Amino acid sequence: MAPRRVRSFLRGLPALLLLLLFLGPWPAASHGGKYSREKNQPKPSPKRESGEEFRMEKLNQLWEKAQRLHLPPVRLAELHADLKIQERDELAWKKLKLDGLDEDGEKEARLIRNLNDHKRFQAGTQEAHAACGLETPMAQASGQIILAKYGLDGKKDARQVTSNSLSGTQEDGLDDPRLEKLWHKAKTSGKFSGEELDKLWREFLHHKEKVHEYNVLLETLSRTEEIHENVISPSDLSDIKGSVLHSRHTELKEKLRSINQGLDRLRRVSHQGYSTEAEFEEPRVIDLWDLAQSANLTDKELEAFREELKHFEAKIEKHNHYQKQLEIAHEKLRHAESVGDGERVSRSREKHALLEGRTKELGYTVKKHLQDLSGRISRARHNEL
Numbered sequence: 001m002a003p004r005r006v007r008s009f010l011r012g013l014p015a016l017l018l019l020l021l022f023l024g025p026w027p028a029a030s031h032g033g034k035y036s037r038e039k040n041q042p043k044p045s046p047k048r049e050s051g052e053e054f055r056m057e058k059l060n061q062l063w064e065k066a067q068r069l070h071l072p073p074v075r076l077a078e079l080h081a082d083l084k085i086q087e088r089d090e091l092a093w094k095k096l097k098l099d100g101l102d103e104d105g106e107k108e109a110r111l112i113r114n115l116n117d118h119k120r121f122q123a124g125t126q127e128a129h130a131a132c133g134l135e136t137p138m139a140q141a142s143g144q145i146i147l148a149k150y151g152l153d154g155k156k157d158a159r160q161v162t163s164n165s166l167s168g169t170q171e172d173g174l175d176d177p178r179l180e181k182l183w184h185k186a187k188t189s190g191k192f193s194g195e196e197l198d199k200l201w202r203e204f205l206h207h208k209e210k211v212h213e214y215n216v217l218l219e220t221l222s223r224t225e226e227i228h229e230n231v232i233s234p235s236d237l238s239d240i241k242g243s244v245l246h247s248r249h250t251e252l253k254e255k256l257r258s259i260n261q262g263l264d265r266l267r268r269v270s271h272q273g274y275s276t277e278a279e280f281e282e283p284r285v286i287d288l289w290d291l292a293q294s295a296n297l298t299d300k301e302l303e304a305f306r307e308e309l310k311h312f313e314a315k316i317e318k319h320n321h322y323q324k325q326l327e328i329a330h331e332k333l334r335h336a337e338s339v340g341d342g343e344r345v346s347r348s349r350e351k352h353a354l355l356e357g358r359t360k361e362l363g364y365t366v367k368k369h370l371q372d373l374s375g376r377i378s379r380a381r382h383n384e385l
Contacts, residue, residue, distance in 0.1 A: 027356065059083050065152055073330045073356060074323045079150050081363030085371065086146065148216040174208050178263070182270040191273035199281060200269065206283035207262045215257045221248050254378065262288055275366040279306070285313045288373055305376075314370055317360040326355045 054060050067078050147153040174180050183204055186192060192200060265286070280286050292305050334350040 002011050053080065054083060054087050055056055055086055058110065059087055062146075064151060066150060073149065073326050074359070075350075076312070077323070077326065077356060077359040077363050079146070080360045081367045082146050082149070084360075084364045088368075144220045145216050147211070147214065174204055175206070176211070179204055179207065179266070182266055186270040189270075189273075196274055199274075203262075203266060203269070203283045203286075206287075207259070207266060210255065210259055210262060214252070214259060217248070217252060217255065221252065254381075258287060258291070263289070264289065280309060280313055280318050282313045284316065284370060285309050286375060288312075291377045291381070295377055299381055308373070312366075312373065315362075315369065318361070319366050321363055322355060322359045326352070326359045329355050 050058050053063050062082070063083060066076060071079065144153070174183060184200075186200055187197065280289055289309055290305070292302060292309075297305065329348065329352045333345070333352045335347040336344040
């Protein structure tokens with residue numbers, strides 16, 4: 001009897017298999033239900049397509065927009081470095097959240113305090129994230145600053161802002177009657193050589209950009225506060241947002257203090273000329289050294305920081321050299337294209353691409369180093385409070 005039943009079952013097995021195939025695959029077993037890590041883990045980001053500059057699609061969109069606007073090559077290289085920093089910080093924050101290391105927001109608040117210009121912000125609405133075309137919590141503020149800095153926000157005045165490197169001539173103006181008066185006094189005083197006037201002009205441009213960044217940050221913070229006043233959020237997010245807003249207000253105060261110190265320095269140098277015993281020449285390094293001297297550092301720590309600033313200034317000088325070479329290569333390429341010499345155009349494009357890549361790489365290295373140095377000084381200043 002038993003063998004007959006087995007044979008009968010085997011004869012019906014193909015039909016059973018066909019039925020199972022027809023019904024389709026059974027759902028896989030779930031571990032932990034809809035609140036498990038597997039269910040809530042975001043899908044991995046798509047791999048970077050060939051020709052794309054960044055892993056994040058939104059940053060690629062910003063990069064493509066900048067290229068369509070035909071920004072000068074040095075400005076494009078500066079933007080590339082800023083976007084690389086943005087991408088690095090944003091992906092690091094995503095990984096932190098994914099690993100479950102910031103469930104209570106404590107590390108997020110600490111990151112906000114420690115990082116210099118790339119803050120994390122948990123926006124409560126899609127409008128806040130969409131304001132600068134970026135997706136993650138940190139993007140709303142730092143992304144808005146990048147948009148304004150490079151004229152990607154549609155405002156005409158933003159495109160007049162120069163970087164602290166080379167772009168920007170004396171015909172561009174300084175947008176501040178006090179600075180214009182100081183600059184005119186310095187030019188006509190006879191106390192400066194041509195090289196010193198070039199150096200002083202870079203300091204004026206640096207101060208102009210600091211004022212612009214302060215105004216952008218102030219406007220972004222005001223708009224962000226308005227958005228969050230109208231958003232009902234879970235209580236566990238309220239403390240995080242409060243920490244973020246407090247951090248950004250602190251950053252505003254620090255930027256304003258730096259602006260006032262910078263203006264005092266410009267007044268002093270414009271009237272007295274450069275001292276032969278000046279520690280540094282690069283405006284960003286001068287700012288850092290002034291802040292370090294007023295921070296809570298021991299003599300040994302201050303001396304170590306001085307040495308590191310010397311290496312940092314050398315790195316900036318190297319970056320400035322490549323920026324100059326890139327500008328020259330760009331002009332030669334335009335000339336070759338206008339003449340129509342195919343072989344010359346090919347050589348010019350090759351050299352231009354090489355210099356462009358090196359300038360981008362050095363720009364990222366300089367900005368990353370600046371962010372690290374600024375963060376360390378900021379923490380030292382906070383520790384004394």
